[in-house]
Amino acid sequence: MKKNKLLYRSIIIIAFLCINAGIIYGISQVMAYLNTGADTSKILHLDLARTDYYLPEVTWVSINNPGRPLEFANQQKLEQDYLDAWHVKNLALETNNTDGIYDHYTKSAQEKVNALIAYNAAQQLQIKSTTLSHNISLEFYSADGTIAVLTDKAVTGIENIYRNDQLIKEREFNEDYRIILLLEDGFWRVRHFEKLAINKVVTFDKTIPLDIKLIKGINYYPENYPWDTFNEKVDSTVFAQDFKIIKDLNLNTIRIFIGYEDFGKATVNDLKLKKLQTLLNQAHQVDLKVMISLFDFYGDYDMKNWTLTNQHLKSIISAVKDHPAVLAWDIKNEPNLDFKNRKEERVLSWLSQTIKAVKKIDTIHPVTIGWSNTVSALKLEKEVDFISYHYYEDIAELSTAHQSLKNKTSKPIVLQEIGLPSYDGLWTFNGNTVNDQAAFYRQLLDTQKRDRINYLFWTLYDFNEIPTDVAGSLPWRKNKQAYFGIIDSTGVKPAYLLVKSMN
Structure with missing residues (x-):
């Protein structure tokens, strides 16, 4: 009898421990899920190398600055954060969701982007777009390294406008921009974004002949x-x-x-x-x-x-x-x-x-x-x-x-x-x-x-x-x-x- 009682007790204790372990594991998984969902960088995959999500052709036309020179590491960081701002805005306009805007735009710039997203959502519009090339010049870099002004000329790309998932307009663009960025919490955030010019789109109309008489x-x-x-x-x-x-x-x-x-x-x-x-x-x-x-x-x-x-x-x-x-x-x-x-x-x-x-x-x-x-x-x-x-x-x-x-x-x-x-x-x-x-x-x-x-x-x-x-x-x-x-x-x-x- 004693042996049976000990066996029953052991089974009950083991079962109790297993149930509690399961509950604790379940709670931890829920918490991990909720925490992951709150990480905007994970949602947008910006924790990855940019070669995994966004890689437009970038040319630095000039980095000359009369005051503080732009160090190479800071140039790379500035380029990364600036292009991420483009990428996040493109995703936001496609989904009409403001995820990530907070991390890449200052408060005043956020208001403009969010207002555009709200308007598109009300009109049932979605904009799918991407840039393909950038030509960046440094116009100003503050002595304390917290303010940068860029011009980005001949920004080429594609934009498709949808209403209720139906394509209503497709266009190529070639545009010039001026951008002011502020360094906050280790990130360059867009403070001001101004379109300077709309340029003619370069076309390739020349037909190239087949260099063989008969294949x-x-x-x-x-x-x-x-x-x-x-x-x-x-x-x-x-x-x-x-x-x-x-x-x-x-x-x-x-x-x-x-x-x-x-x-x-x-x-x-x-x-x-x-x-x-x-x-x-x-x-x-x-x-x-x-x-x-x-x-x-x-x-x-x-x-x-x-x-x-x-x-x-x-x-x-x-x-x-x-x-x-x-x-x-x-x-x-x-x-x-x-x-x-x-x-x-x-x-x-x-x-x-x-x-x-x-x-x-x-x-x-x-x-x-x-x-x-x-x-x-x-x-x-x-x-x-x-x-x-x-x-x-x-x-x-x-x-x-x-x-x-x-x-x-x-x-x-x-x-x-x-x-x-x-x-x-x-x-x-x-x-x-x-x-x-x-x-x-x-x-x-x-x-x-x-x-x-x-x-x-x-x-x-x-x-x-x-x-x-x-x-x-x-x-x-x-x-x-x-x-x-x-x-x-x-x-x-x-x-x-x-x-x-x-x-």
């Missing part, structure tokens, strides 16, 4: 690294061997893909850049031109991230734009597939500003967009230098579809992707053999020669493994992606011999 090419991935061309295990030997095969097919162009995350997002990985340069060097060795598709697997077109994608773009294009192998820039692969989930207007707006960003950096090479079909191919026609579309429909209708597109535009047209998988597995009701694939290529090349179509087919190799994030996990969608190549594990397919003989 005959292929979309390229290494055999063992599909959708992962810049894997650390891929070296110059792999590129050299593959490019020799492509050249022996009498082709003159390859199209490659650069992943936004793979290359490091806003902070581009130097090793990836070196591998890109290696690829270009090997292509140039055998006189192949390279069309570079950017932002592969990127799907967030929100305006608040545009400065990050622009920084990514600048790093890549600046590194290789003078390379003789570069043929053209393809902004994004099949962005129209994101229209439904990301909203067409948002995708098109990002594409438009990204084209401008490319042309600002590189005035030599033409720009295109890799649309997934002919239906979307003429979107942003006036902004690209040539039209690109993909075709995975009835090959018998290719000539008609291409001619229809040609009748609607004066710009060069590239059939950027086309192919047929030699896959007749369990998950297909109407599959294709390697001979079906060869017949497809015969019809393609007959049409291409007759209509003088610029084309790049999909692709050189069959692949052993298809990444799930490329085609999903459904076997009837995923499996066929492995069999588009004209070379398989046993050697060349009949389509390979046909391509070689007809080019």
Whole structure:
């Protein structure tokens, strides 16, 4: 009996302790949650490095000051807090929420921003905006280091105005400002914000020609690294061997893909850049031109991230734009597939500003967009230098579809992707053999020669493994992606011999 009583007592005590521990833990979690919610910097992610949320191009035109010189550390702090003030105001105007305004504006400046937010909320307006570039000059810096006056000229950016989530106006801006900032509690806060001038927006209307008579090419991935061309295990030997095969097919162009995350997002990985340069060097060795598709697997077109994608773009294009192998820039692969989930207007707006960003950096090479079909191919026609579309429909209708597109535009047209998988597995009701694939290529090349179509087919190799994030996990969608190549594990397919003989 005594043993049973001791056991019962022990169980009761342990249960009591566990219940109390659970209660204490629950209270602590609630308190942690409430405290986190009260931290504006956490809400706005301003505790992160600015490369994670806002990175417009900044040029200090002048830091000359007759009195106290602006030390480099103070210059960096002033720039950080000033740009954070822009970022916080942009977020506030988008959400009609004043979070963060207190931390970045003095009391009198807060009143003006808050009044604007209240007016927009009453009118059911939301303003999505971002700045893209700043040109800052120091006009005054007080002897005690607590007052700074800046002029910020040619502040460029984009502003979209919505009412009830419906876009009613989109504009680019180029404006001059004078800003007074006060140092309070270790932060530079905006005291006064004055618009000085509205300038003409710089446009890039010049069309850049395609520097090749007729594109005959292929979309390229290494055999063992599909959708992962810049894997650390891929070296110059792999590129050299593959490019020799492509050249022996009498082709003159390859199209490659650069992943936004793979290359490091806003902070581009130097090793990836070196591998890109290696690829270009090997292509140039055998006189192949390279069309570079950017932002592969990127799907967030929100305006608040545009400065990050622009920084990514600048790093890549600046590194290789003078390379003789570069043929053209393809902004994004099949962005129209994101229209439904990301909203067409948002995708098109990002594409438009990204084209401008490319042309600002590189005035030599033409720009295109890799649309997934002919239906979307003429979107942003006036902004690209040539039209690109993909075709995975009835090959018998290719000539008609291409001619229809040609009748609607004066710009060069590239059939950027086309192919047929030699896959007749369990998950297909109407599959294709390697001979079906060869017949497809015969019809393609007959049409291409007759209509003088610029084309790049999909692709050189069959692949052993298809990444799930490329085609999903459904076997009837995923499996066929492995069999588009004209070379398989046993050697060349009949389509390979046909391509070689007809080019």
